[in-house]
Amino acid sequence: MLRADQVLTDPVEMLAYECDAYTIHKGRPDVVVHPESTEQCAAVVRLCARMGVPFTPRGTGTGLSGGATPLCGGVVISIMRMNRVLSVSPADLRLRAQAGCINSTITRAAAPYGLHYAPDPSSQTACTVGGNVAENASGPHTLKYGVTANHVSGLTVALPDGSVVELGSDADEPCGYDLVGLCVGSEGTLGIVTEVTVRLTPNPRQVRTLLAVFGSVDDASRTVSRIIALGIVPCALEMMDSIIINALEDAFAMGFPRDAQALLLVELDGLGPGLDAETAAVRDLCSEHNARSVSAAASEEERARLWFARKQGVGVLGRVAPNKVTQDGLIPRSRLPEVLARIRAIAERHSVRLCNIFHAGDGNLHPCVIFDERDPDELRRVLAANEEILRLCVEVGGSITGEHGVGVEKRDAMPLMFSEADLAAMRRVKAAFDPAGLCNPGKIVPEPSAEAVPA
Amino acid sequence: MSQKSPADIAAGCIRCGFCLDACPTFKLTANEAESPRGRIYLMRHLLDGGRAMDAAALAHLDNCLGCRACEAVCPSGVRYGSLIEGFRARIEEEGLRPAAEVGARGMLLDTLTDRSRLGASLTGLSMVAGILRKAPAMPGLFARLLTGGQSDEAAVPLSGTGRSGGRLPAFTPAVGKARRTVCLLDGCVMSVLFAEVNRVTAELLSRCGCNVVCPRSAGCCGALDAHAGRRERARERARALIDALEGADYDALVTNSAGCGSTLREYGELLADDDRYAARAAALATRTRDISEYLVDLGVEPPTGRLDVTVAYHDACHLAHAQRVTSPPRALLRSIPGLKLVPLAESDLCCGSAGTYNVTHPETATALLDRKVANIIASGAPVVAAGNPGCIAWMREGLARAGSTIRVAHTVELLAEAYRRGASPYGKA
Ligand SMILES: Cc1cc2nc3c(=O)[nH]c(=O)nc-3n(C[C@H](O)[C@H](O)[C@H](O)COP(=O)(O)OP(=O)(O)OC[C@H]3O[C@@H](n4cnc5c(N)ncnc54)[C@H](O)[C@@H]3O)c2cc1C
Numbered sequence: 001m002l003r004a005d006q007v008l009t010d011p012v013e014m015l016a017y018e019c020d021a022y023t024i025h026k027g028r029p030d031v032v033v034h035p036e037s038t039e040q041c042a043a044v045v046r047l048c049a050r051m052g053v054p055f056t057p058r059g060t061g062t063g064l065s066g067g068a069t070p071l072c073g074g075v076v077i078s079i080m081r082m083n084r085v086l087s088v089s090p091a092d093l094r095l096r097a098q099a100g101c102i103n104s105t106i107t108r109a110a111a112p113y114g115l116h117y118a119p120d121p122s123s124q125t126a127c128t129v130g131g132n133v134a135e136n137a138s139g140p141h142t143l144k145y146g147v148t149a150n151h152v153s154g155l156t157v158a159l160p161d162g163s164v165v166e167l168g169s170d171a172d173e174p175c176g177y178d179l180v181g182l183c184v185g186s187e188g189t190l191g192i193v194t195e196v197t198v199r200l201t202p203n204p205r206q207v208r209t210l211l212a213v214f215g216s217v218d219d220a221s222r223t224v225s226r227i228i229a230l231g232i233v234p235c236a237l238e239m240m241d242s243i244i245i246n247a248l249e250d251a252f253a254m255g256f257p258r259d260a261q262a263l264l265l266v267e268l269d270g271l272g273p274g275l276d277a278e279t280a281a282v283r284d285l286c287s288e289h290n291a292r293s294v295s296a297a298a299s300e301e302e303r304a305r306l307w308f309a310r311k312q313g314v315g316v317l318g319r320v321a322p323n324k325v326t327q328d329g330l331i332p333r334s335r336l337p338e339v340l341a342r343i344r345a346i347a348e349r350h351s352v353r354l355c356n357i358f359h360a361g362d363g364n365l366h367p368c369v370i371f372d373e374r375d376p377d378e379l380r381r382v383l384a385a386n387e388e389i390l391r392l393c394v395e396v397g398g399s400i401t402g403e404h405g406v407g408v409e410k411r412d413a414m415p416l417m418f419s420e421a422d423l424a425a426m427r428r429v430k431a432a433f434d435p436a437g438l439c440n441p442g443k444i445v446p447e448p449s450a451e452a453v454p455a
Numbered sequence: 456m457s458q459k460s461p462a463d464i465a466a467g468c469i470r471c472g473f474c475l476d477a478c479p480t481f482k483l484t485a486n487e488a489e490s491p492r493g494r495i496y497l498m499r500h501l502l503d504g505g506r507a508m509d510a511a512a513l514a515h516l517d518n519c520l521g522c523r524a525c526e527a528v529c530p531s532g533v534r535y536g537s538l539i540e541g542f543r544a545r546i547e548e549e550g551l552r553p554a555a556e557v558g559a560r561g562m563l564l565d566t567l568t569d570r571s572r573l574g575a576s577l578t579g580l581s582m583v584a585g586i587l588r589k590a591p592a593m594p595g596l597f598a599r600l601l602t603g604g605q606s607d608e609a610a611v612p613l614s615g616t617g618r619s620g621g622r623l624p625a626f627t628p629a630v631g632k633a634r635r636t637v638c639l640l641d642g643c644v645m646s647v648l649f650a651e652v653n654r655v656t657a658e659l660l661s662r663c664g665c666n667v668v669c670p671r672s673a674g675c676c677g678a679l680d681a682h683a684g685r686r687e688r689a690r691e692r693a694r695a696l697i698d699a700l701e702g703a704d705y706d707a708l709v710t711n712s713a714g715c716g717s718t719l720r721e722y723g724e725l726l727a728d729d730d731r732y733a734a735r736a737a738a739l740a741t742r743t744r745d746i747s748e749y750l751v752d753l754g755v756e757p758p759t760g761r762l763d764v765t766v767a768y769h770d771a772c773h774l775a776h777a778q779r780v781t782s783p784p785r786a787l788l789r790s791i792p793g794l795k796l797v798p799l800a801e802s803d804l805c806c807g808s809a810g811t812y813n814v815t816h817p818e819t820a821t822a823l824l825d826r827k828v829a830n831i832i833a834s835g836a837p838v839v840a841a842g843n844p845g846c847i848a849w850m851r852e853g854l855a856r857a858g859s860t861i862r863v864a865h866t867v868e869l870l871a872e873a874y875r876r877g878a879s880p881y882g883k884a
Pocket residue numbers: 020021056057058059060061062063064066067068069079099100120121122123126127128129130131132133134135136137138139140187188189191192193194314315403404440470471472
């Protein structure tokens with residue numbers, strides 16, 4: 001079925017797979033396999049099903065909610081050797097790739113045709129399209145262009161019984177149950193995605209990228225609320241606070257003012273006069289809200305540099321403290337100023353260090369709590385603050401996750417948002433696909449049997 | 456120079472996974488234990504005492520090429536190079552490696568880093584390699600290295616590699632009025648195997664208005680030792696080199712070997728806890744420049760001689776990742792009239808040479824070499840330029856084995872050739 005080099009069992013190797021980028025919960029696999037085709041993948045799943053062994057799909061393991069962590073041990077099915085672009089059809093705006101293909105590889109393959117793949121998570125140089133599908137990943141530019149779900153038209157999936165199905169079609173209006181829609185965002189609990197057909201998007205004809213510097217977080221967040229309230233849809237609207245600004249300065253000497261309290265990165269695209277008018281409107285709004293300065297990227301290099309800063313902005317936190325938990329709450333954008341202030345208060349009450357870098361335009365908060373896991377007391381306070389932040393997001397009418405998924409991290413917070421009846425419906429969907437409960441167990445929906453032991 | 460403990464460096468890894476796709480051993484295996492993140496995580500557990508070193512753990516750490524591609528892409532600024540070197544030093548110091556292997560590695564390094572021994576010890580070297588290698592056949596590399604490399608039949612006349620060997624004069628005066636004085640290290644491997652590259656480097660510097668000093672007593676900088684975890688030996692060599700350069704008057708210390716340059720730039724750290732040498736080590740480090748950077752910063756006149764040739768540029772790991780020098784060599788190549796620089800896919804993916812790695816890990820090294828050769832051939836260029844002797848020799852080996860006539864040259868060789876062909880003076884005096 002597989003060659004020896006496709007199967008790992010050494011305990012030292014298992015160590016590397018005991019968590020993803022979320023490190024609070026851990027689970028060590030017994031075996032890691034590297035299938036190289038859909039058939040091999042299905043064969044491994046069939047074997048697991050026959051033997052009653054749990055299995056967990058895994059891409060690059062950049063997930064931030066423990067989705068790829070094999071909580072119950074068993075087999076990790078790594079998709080990383082299935083990393084090729086299979087075909088590009090520029091005329092149909094479609095590209096087909098194996099699930100282990102890196103997100104940015106897809107955009108690179110589309111570039112010669114003036115096309116790109118719109119979902120651009122900050123982790124795009126590392127994460128796989130399969131992982132993106134599983135997490136319904138988004139990125140700065142999904143504010144205008146939509147999340148992964150809007151850009152996937154077909155999937156090949158090895159179901160938990162080992163059968164292989166082709167979901168979706170190339171037609172823009174699919175018929176029958178929308179099983180692609182169901183699989184996108186299912187966090188690897190309904191099967192293993194082996195191939196993906198994505199929609200490609202023409203590159204924007206004109207882009208304006210603005211950087212606004214603020215002396216207070218409040219002013220910046222009020223600006224965001226106003227931009228959205230006025231019906232302007234930037235293609236990206238991102239906010240970074242002073243801890244991030246200073247960490248970026250330390251790392252890359254970007255030239256950001258170190259005493260600024262917040263930066264807004266606003267990108268608009270469109271054509272000619274309409275674009276100019278929107279750009280002017282955004283500039284005015286920033287100034288009305290006391291922006292210290294608003295500057296436009298003068299060249300493609302400058303624009304790339306600003307985006308580089310934004311995309312390194314989370315990772316750069318490793319320079320500030322050994323551990324971080326990136327929260328991922330979604331809130332109504334009208335309440336941004338209030339929620340940010342309340343989150344600050346929560347952090348103060350629990351004496352934890354917190355910073356913000358997030359997709360402000362779609363109300364997707366990423367408060368990052370930075371800490372040192374070697375200090376058990378600090379870890380306890382971090383977890384407490386985290387939970388309060390989640391409760392706050394739900395209280396204001398938002399969600400406990402914007403894009404990083406539920407995984408194990410937020411599984412037990414699901415009852416904050418969903419009634420027992422809602423959760424029971426989810427369990428029935430899961431059971432329809434995976435009656436034996438072997439496919440990535442212990443994720444998304446809280447189940448009495450799942451055992452997750454904080455490390 | 457910040458002095459972080461290995462545990463602190465390892466703690467800086469937030470497991471974001473950004474480095475995985477940059478890592479050659481991960482690319483080849485898709486095994487996370489063979490990824491930077493996996494290795495750091497392992498080291499963290501070994502440091503915590505949560506796990507004892509065993510053969511499997513040692514193998515995953517040894518399999519690392521030390522190419523530092525991970526470091527260059529890490530948003531969190533994890534200084535992986537220091538971490539692995541420090542860790543390797545611990546492995547040697549605490550005797551965690553089988554004795555026969557220690558002996559063989561030691562012989563190999565001593566030979567490579569000692570001019571006179573290297574010149575005379577082809578047989579000894581192949582024996583050493585035999586002990587370290589798992590596969591039976593000796594790659595032709597060392598034989599070729601020691602007998603002068605491939606012959607020069609290709610269209611573009613490139614300077615040959617040092618059949619003659621030998622060192623540079625202690626002083627080469629600037630052509631015209633001297634603008635700067637630079638110290639050029641004609642190091643260990645370079646002086647025996649790449650004497651010609653050293654010669655053209657000195658010639659270029661001199662033509663560009665630099666007095667070139669080459670202190671006679673300056674020996675090996677210790678790079679190979681440092682990379683292999685023989686830290687004490689590296690420190691001895693660093694101290695000796697600092698002593699040898701003591702009193703020499705120079706504006707910059709220039710190297711044409713990326714591996715040496717990166718180690719020299721880290722001297723401050725290597726000797727940070729040595730009260731007598733720390734300050735001088737740090738000073739030397741800040742004066743170190745790669746030849747390509749130095750020429751670009753100096754603002755030399757572009758050559759007027761033409762080289763009508765298509766060239767692909769390979770980013771040596773210790774230049775691109777450890778020293779972050781990627782645009783100066785390309786700028787120099789582009790400045791050559793007639794020369795067309797074409798992209799090389801995965802230009803900054805390690806070629807597998809990696810110091811002594813190609814002798815200790817021939818299978819991985821060869822897999823990476825094959826990939827490099829395929830990319831080079833796909834680039835369509837008849838000439839590849841690079842800034843590190845190890846890469847040049849190794850890529851020559853791979854291309855020759857693939858039956859290709861593509862030539863590999865040091866960036867400075869192409870540049871010097873263009874100046875030579877130009878009628879006008881080399882630089883502004
Ligand atoms: C610094 C940083 C920044 C990030 N920024 C963003 C961002 O801007 N936007 C965003 O949305 N996310 C972001 N993420 C989160 C993460 O990168 C995404 O969730 C990504 O989609 C995960 O892809 P992966 O290949 O790493 O998957 P993994 O982490 O390996 O897996 C994630 C989940 O997908 C499942 N899975 C993986 N492959 C398959 C498959 N082939 N079939 C079925 N299930 C599968 C796993 O079981 C797991 O549940 C960021 C992460 C980091 C560390």
